[in-house]
Amino acid sequence: MNELLSLFTYDFMQRAFVVGLVIGVIAPLIGLYVVTRGYSLMADTLSHVALAGIAIGTLFGAAPIPFAIAATVIAAIGIERLGSRAHIFGESILAIFLSGSLALAIVLMSVQSGFSGDLLSYLFGSITTVTTSDVQIISVLGGVIVVGVLVLYRQLFLVSFDPDIAQSQGMRAQRYELALLIMTAVTVAMAMRIVGVLLIGALMVMPTLSGMLLGKSFVRSHVIAVVCSLLSVIFGIAISYIAETATGGTIVLCALTLFILSVIWRR
């Protein structure tokens, strides 16, 4: 127990915890819309775009997170525009963005010496590298997303549940869809710090599925998803600290455990 408490004596652990808790709240909050709208592949795609954003940022010697956020938001808007205008079949547009940005990231990183170590930290997440400015950006934008979801809750519900009705009744459904996409993009870019590119989708989807299994109503699904996600983040960071395992993977394994328990509970 003392060992666990000593965790908070390190500045980097405090920063990791703050960022972890913020991500732990917003990832499932957005995740419920990602899942119900069938955007899971979108989240994965944006995470690879975020990696390309970081590679570009590093090239200019700038802080990675703002570049990652800019890249994912631009890509999200681009995907939405292309999806509604160009006649590209279904999800293939996401595959183009996913592979394209991964290729770009790899090429940009290969020209920078000493970057391959960092590459691993971005692919799998690394809490030890969270900076004070990361904490500030993630806390502010996380707060904006929480407020955004609370304020637009009814509209986001209808647009997710029945976009045709929303549109036919005079709601600008596309605006809310765009707002949702931008919030997804920002969440993905920020979550990458903690769980890494490859596991962001899991953090958005697994607690959400637990919430949907146990929640029954939309509100309760939200609440349960956030609780599951926070538990995963808290236990994940604590366990990874004690057992010296990779944090991102440990968090996702916690989320997976909670999901399996939800399935058993539901039976």
Place this chain on the structure above:
Amino acid sequence: MSLHSQDNSTKKPPLINVRHLSYAVGHQTVLEDLSFTIQEGDYVGLLGPNGSGKTTLLRLLLGLLSPDSGSIEILGQSPKQGAHKQAIGYVPQRASRTDWGFPATAAEVVRSGRTPLKKWWQLLNADDHEAIQRAMDIVGVNAFADTPISELSGGQRQRVFIARALAAEPRLLILDEPTTGVDIAVQHDFYAFLKKLNTEFGMTIVLVSHDIDAITHETSSVLCINQTLVCHLPTEEFLDSSHLTEMFGHHATHVYHDHSSEHAKQTLL
């Protein structure tokens, strides 16, 4: 209990006024030179074979599509104009894209019917809650208000969607193939409910169905389309006309003359 205060002026514009409406997808004509009107209080059956353009017509009425030529007016305004968008309450076909795994209760779905009436920063007020409760009372969804929609029967879910439409206090209710997958016994109750909605509450109803039997029994007029207008007649006249046979072949008249024959209906459909 009334959904709307009755306005007795007789010179009101028709609720729906469709003039020379045409719509094509690429070179494929879907609707051509279609004209008809629907008056307040009508109970209209929209009838047409598969591929006759029924669904396209609905999407045009809802403002989800724009006509290539001709016009649609709802209470004198285009469906794309703001003010009368909420005049139409739409109950989609159950098989439509709405996913039943969606984690929402019946009450949450009904409440969402009120969302388009509000600006994004406005909260639901007492009037909204009253309209929502009235819709739930009329349709009878209180008993399963807190049940997830994924656990409801087909008939119950249909009622939830009607309550959602009524929560917005529409002037017109459009139901697209509402009884698909609903038990026969429940269908009877359902049609009785629609009739009550029309006669007691004065709700204008458009019932879209390829169930000729239901349409000829329930509605007061029949709007028959097959790319263009085939006929728009009071139901009794429609039954005496040759249109039924023209469109659906000789089985159709057989169904009408032998109502008890579920078998004939099955072979027809």
